[in-house]
Amino acid sequence: MLPLLTAKQIRDADAYTIAKEPISSVDLMERASKAFVGWFVNHFQDKQQSITVYCGTGNNGGDGLAIARILGEHGFKNLTVKVIRFSDKASNDFKTNLERLQATDVKITEINKGETDFNQQADIIIDALLGSGLNKPLAGDYKNLVEYLNKLDTTVVAVDVPTGFYTDAEIPKDATILKTDITITFQQPKINFLLPESGPYIDCCEVVKIGLSEEFIHAVDTPYYLVEREDIRKILKPRKRFSNKGTYGHALIIAGKDETMGAALLASSACAHAGAGLTTACIPQSGLIALNSSMPEVMALIRKDEELPAIAWDKFSSIGIGPGLGKSTDTLQLLNDIIEHYKKPVVIDADAVNLLADNKQLLNELPTGSILTPHMKEFDRLFGQHENWWQRAQKAKAKAEELAIYIVLKNDYTIIATPAGKLYFNSTGNPAMATGGMGDILTGIITSLLAQHYTPEQACLAGIYIHGKAGDELALPNRLNVVLPQQVANQLPATMAKLIA
Numbered sequence: 049m050l051p052l053l054t055a056k057q058i059r060d061a062d063a064y065t066i067a068k069e070p071i072s073s074v075d076l077m078e079r080a081s082k083a084f085v086g087w088f089v090n091h092f093q094d095k096q097q098s099i100t101v102y103c104g105t106g107n108n109g110g111d112g113l114a115i116a117r118i119l120g121e122h123g124f125k126n127l128t129v130k131v132i133r134f135s136d137k138a139s140n141d142f143k144t145n146l147e148r149l150q151a152t153d154v155k156i157t158e159i160n161k162g163e164t165d166f167n168q169q170a171d172i173i174i175d176a177l178l179g180s181g182l183n184k185p186l187a188g189d190y191k192n193l194v195e196y197l198n199k200l201d202t203t204v205v206a207v208d209v210p211t212g213f214y215t216d217a218e219i220p221k222d223a224t225i226l227k228t229d230i231t232i233t234f235q236q237p238k239i240n241f242l243l244p245e246s247g248p249y250i251d252c253c254e255v256v257k258i259g260l261s262e263e264f265i266h267a268v269d270t271p272y273y274l275v276e277r278e279d280i281r282k283i284l285k286p287r288k289r290f291s292n293k294g295t296y297g298h299a300l301i302i303a304g305k306d307e308t309m310g311a312a313l314l315a316s317s318a319c320a321h322a323g324a325g326l327t328t329a330c331i332p333q334s335g336l337i338a339l340n341s342s343m344p345e346v347m348a349l350i351r352k353d354e355e356l357p358a359i360a361w362d363k364f365s366s367i368g369i370g371p372g373l374g375k376s377t378d379t380l381q382l383l384n385d386i387i388e389h390y391k392k393p394v395v396i397d398a399d400a401v402n403l404l405a406d407n408k409q410l411l412n413e414l415p416t417g418s419i420l421t422p423h424m425k426e427f428d429r430l431f432g433q434h435e436n437w438w439q440r441a442q443k444a445k446a447k448a449e450e451l452a453i454y455i456v457l458k459n460d461y462t463i464i465a466t467p468a469g470k471l472y473f474n475s476t477g478n479p480a481m482a483t484g485g486m487g488d489i490l491t492g493i494i495t496s497l498l499a500q501h502y503t504p505e506q507a508c509l510a511g512i513y514i515h516g517k518a519g520d521e522l523a524l525p526n527r528l529n530v531v532l533p534q535q536v537a538n539q540l541p542a543t544m545a546k547l548i549a
């Protein structure tokens with residue numbers, strides 16, 4: 049797990065690295081700037097392109113000055129640095145780097161307080177105006193300049209953080225923030241980069257390591273973590289010799305109605321493909337032929353009209369309920385029955401989440417460790433309207449702790465909120481997976497992993513990672529625009545095998 053740090057914690061990591069390595073702060077700035085340039089020159093190979101580097105007078109600006117000097121050393125000759133003198137203060141490392149740059153032939157100009165004639169001409173803008181030191185919304189001169197730059201059609205590459213962007217707090221609705229094509233950020237992604245609010249300001253984000261102390265980073269007290277491949281590799285267990293279907297549990301998927309049987313088929317298929325020893329689908333009579341013909345591996349338990357089937361609860365090592373289920377009174381009865389009879393964690397998705405939203409008292413009665421998998425709208429129906437994802441993440445954290453459940457808030461970087469107050473961000477998945485039915489696959493996978501005796505936390509972490517990874521393996525190498533849910537289900541055994549290997 050990569051602990052994700054706030055701007056203040058990154059400053060502390062900086063100070064710790066400087067003291068412990070030891071390295072001077074200007075040398076750390078040099079290392080960061082070289083890391084930036086290392087990525088930049090690989091991506092922008094035409095050295096004739098004109099580049100303007102906008103430098104504030106803090107350490108982000110100091111980076112900008114060092115970057116300009118190093119780009120010059122790499123043979124970029126068409127370089128201009130604009131020093132933005134909107135503040136009277138300047139950091140020591142900024143001053144040192146200004147002296148170093150003045151000793152080169154890179155052209156340096158200044159923009160002073162109150163100036164409005166910015167006259168931007170270059171092919172590429174490097175934004176080193178403000179970085180993680182932002183402590184209030186942009187106003188006055190800064191706001192004017194950023195609004196001006198936002199109107200241009202020029203490629204913008206930000207150093208560390210786009211100017212005006214909040215790394216780890218609620219972003220004010222009307223904030224002025226620089227829109228960047230690429231943000232090359234130092235050491236690790238900033239927390240808000242993983243939330244949809246970053247979408248309009250960061251088209252693409254690249255992380256370059258600058259050698260901050262790993263020891264410090266891993267000892268930091270933070271609720272935010274990025275899930276990495278290695279974490280999942282450690283969770284997944286290979287299938288053993290002499291094992292049989294009983295070893296891998298029996299999952300029950302309660303899903304589908306006449307018009308939405310597909311959801312039940314997809315969830316059941318994913319459950320079987322993710323390795324449950326046995327999968328039973330609790331479906332309406334109308335879906336039986338479809339189930340038998342498309343998924344002969346899956347057994348059926350029929351829900352007849354309003355009549356509920358007698359379920360031998362003990363037989364099942366896990367239950368997933370919700371995909372395509374509808375919200376009729378008999379499905380509410382089913383949910384009530386589960387809560388009454390089944391004491392192990394349950395996976396609750398889609399319409400079953402909506403049933404909980406309509407019957408909130410049931411939230412307090414869910415088996416400990418149960419897993420809710422809402423998308424944004426379902427989440428807001430459950431826990432109230434939220435203005436932004438920062439608020440949603442904080443609410444998920446509070447509710448997961450209060451209710452002793454896992455909340456899987458689905459998104460680009462799906463967030464897993466745990467009863468222990470952690471917020472894990474998943475790092476796999478891609479926009480080709482944004483199609484109906486993809487959530488049903490996820491429910492099937494998590495239910496399957498629970499059936500195989502993974503803990504709810506392991507089932508969430510691994511299930512979400514595998515789901516996204518399978519989609520990545522299908523979409524990314526082939527540059528596919530769309531990946532369909534059934535393809536993801538079919539890919540699961542290969543994805544899991546690669547992770548276990």
Ligand SMILES: NC(=O)C1=CN([C@@H]2O[C@H](COP(=O)(O)OP(=O)(O)OC[C@H]3O[C@@H](n4cnc5c(N)ncnc54)[C@H](O)[C@@H]3O)[C@@H](O)[C@H]2O)[C@H](O)CC1
Pocket residue numbers: 058059061062076077080104105106107108109110111135139177178179180181182183184185186187190207208209234235258260
């Ligand atoms: N540890 C690292 O990751 C390293 C980071 N480096 C770079 O340093 C910046 C952060 O530098 P800092 O001097 O702390 O802040 P900024 O340059 O972002 O801002 C300067 C200064 O501006 C003032 N300010 C804040 N908000 C506003 C505002 N809205 N309007 C006007 N003025 C504002 C405030 O006083 C700030 O202190 C980081 O992003 C990296 O680029 C190192 O170079 C390498 C190690």
Ligand SMILES: [K+]
Pocket residue numbers: 108175176177178179206207208209210211
């Ligand atoms: K910046």
